[in-house]
Amino acid sequence: LGSARREIVVARTLQPGLLAALLFAGALAHAQQSLVPTRSLAFGSFVAGTGGTVTVSPSGARSRSGGVALLSSPASAASFTFSDTDPAKANSVCIISLPPDGSVALTGDSGSMPLTGFTSNPSNTAVMSGGTLQFSVGATLNVGAHQPSGNYSGTVPITVEYQ
Amino acid sequence: MFVKSIARRPLQLALLASFAAAAIAPSHAANTITATSSAKVFVPISISSTGSLVFGNIAAGTAVGTVIVTTAGTASKTGGVTLPAGGSPSAALFTITGEKGAGYTIDTTATTDLIKGSDSMPLALITDFTGTGGATTAASNVATGTIDATSGDQVLHVGGILSVAASQVPGTYAGTVSVAVNYQ
Numbered sequence: 001l002g003s004a005r006r007e008i009v010v011a012r013t014l015q016p017g018l019l020a021a022l023l024f025a026g027a028l029a030h031a032q033q034s035l036v037p038t039r040s041l042a043f044g045s046f047v048a049g050t051g052g053t054v055t056v057s058p059s060g061a062r063s064r065s066g067g068v069a070l071l072s073s074p075a076s077a078a079s080f081t082f083s084d085t086d087p088a089k090a091n092s093v094c095i096i097s098l099p100p101d102g103s104v105a106l107t108g109d110s111g112s113m114p115l116t117g118f119t120s121n122p123s124n125t126a127v128m129s130g131g132t133l134q135f136s137v138g139a140t141l142n143v144g145a146h147q148p149s150g151n152y153s154g155t156v157p158i159t160v161e162y163q
Numbered sequence: 164m165f166v167k168s169i170a171r172r173p174l175q176l177a178l179l180a181s182f183a184a185a186a187i188a189p190s191h192a193a194n195t196i197t198a199t200s201s202a203k204v205f206v207p208i209s210i211s212s213t214g215s216l217v218f219g220n221i222a223a224g225t226a227v228g229t230v231i232v233t234t235a236g237t238a239s240k241t242g243g244v245t246l247p248a249g250g251s252p253s254a255a256l257f258t259i260t261g262e263k264g265a266g267y268t269i270d271t272t273a274t275t276d277l278i279k280g281s282d283s284m285p286l287a288l289i290t291d292f293t294g295t296g297g298a299t300t301a302a303s304n305v306a307t308g309t310i311d312a313t314s315g316d317q318v319l320h321v322g323g324i325l326s327v328a329a330s331q332v333p334g335t336y337a338g339t340v341s342v343a344v345n346y347q
Contacts, residue, residue: 035194043202047346054202071205071346078198097193106202113202141202149206149262156200161193 032089035082035160038134043106043141044073051145058121058136068143078137082128082160089162090131096124097159098137106141106152113152115139125163133160206315208261210344216323218277219250223331230327234289234320235296244327254294255321257342264312266347269305269319273341277325279334285326286338294320307347 043054044062052066062075082094098118105112117140120126126133137158218230219238228242238252261267271290276283290304298304301324308317321340 033194035196037196037198040198041200043200045203045205047205047207049207069346073203078200080196080198082194104200106200108204115200137198139200143204147204149204152202152204154200155197157195157197159193159195 032086033082033084035080035158037078037080037158039076039079039136041078041137041139041156042074042076044075045071046073046143047071048143048145048147048149051143051147053140053142055117055140056138058119058138060136060138066143067145078156078158080135080137080158080160082133082135084128084131087131090128092128093163094126094128094133094160095163096120096122096126096135097161098124099157104154104156106154108148108150108152110148110150111144111152113144113147114142115154115156116142118156205262205265205346206260208259208265208267208310208344208346210257210259210342212255213258213318214253214256216255216321216340217251217253218323218325219252220247221245221325221327221331222247223327223329223333225329227329228327230325231289231299232322232325233296233299234291234294234322236322237296239299242327243329254296255340256294257319257321258316259308259310259319259344260316261310261344261346263310263315265310266307267310267344268307268347270343270345271304271321271341273339273343275338275341277336277338279332279336282332282334282336284328284331284336286340287324287326288340289322289324291320292317294318296320296322298322300324308344 046054047069050067052068055063056075056077058077060077064070101116102114105114120135120137122135218232221230222245224243226243228244231239232252234254236254240246271288276285287301289298289301311317
């Protein structure tokens with residue numbers, strides 16, 4: 001009886017220390033890295049015509065091919081900020097992973113348009129500067145012949161990891 | 164004492180394990196995020212003619228004159244011209260269809276004079292969206308329009324100012340009223 005009671009006492013005194021360690025670990029993992037989108041990938045407005053492509057470069061320049069007619073409208077490349085508060089990672093090499101062709105599409109009420117040719121600037125292997133990496137992502141939107149009119153939207157998954 | 168030391172060891176191991184997880188996990192973790200992407204496909208803009216610009220019957224005089232057909236289709240004259248009865252003057256109508264609420268430009272520069280063989284009468288246009296016909300000059304012509312947000316179209320009314328020379332050669336004169344529209 002006497003030994004069982006002592007065991008409980010010991011366990012109780014050590015528990016707060018363990019709890020603090022777990023909380024610290026959680027806070028550390030959370031504060032170290034962040035990947036934040038700072039601008040969305042916008043292809044603007046256009047008329048589909050006989051179909052073609054609309055390309056937005058990582059610098060945000062918009063171009064077209066085929067029967068697509070671009071209309072005056074805001075277009076932009078997506079941009080992201082990856083940062084790490086760990087001083088040891090200040091100048092680390094990162095790998096930016098972009099979606100493979102056709103894995104992402106913009107969808108509307110009565111149709112969809114696949115995205116291909118994702119490119120980033122800097123390109124897929126980039127070096128952090130002072131613990132921060134800013135990069136932009138462009139892509140090509142594939143527009144069908146007489147693509148149904150309307151608003152289209154989608155999400156583009158981007159992954160950053162250390163080499 | 165014996166009991167105490169056994170109790171401590173497993174807890175210490177747990178403590179180390181939690182630190183190890185904190186130190187390793189972030190450096191190998193992949194950070195994935197999704198960016199939103201958007202595009203807007205416009206309804207193609209189109210224009211169709213649903214009525215002709217008609218000046219009706221004109222009698223040229225010994226002095227120059229003009230015949231004006233307002234956007235309401237009412238004919239009037241200035242100078243040495245007279246307007247005999249008949250000929251049913253009317254304004255031209257164009258229906259522009261496109262993206263609801265979209266703005267567009269109107270270009271009428273390809274419009275031609277009215278001609279009959281080697282003879283011609285210069286034509287200038289009067290345009291509005293109301294067809295109320297108040298204007299008798301091109302001064303308040305519309306250069307841009309907006310597709311109606313409900314109906315998806317807009318009607319352009321086109322009248323004209325025809326310059327008639329003194330003793331203009333008689334005959335039937337015809338030309339083309341040309342309207343081009345483009346999204347802004």
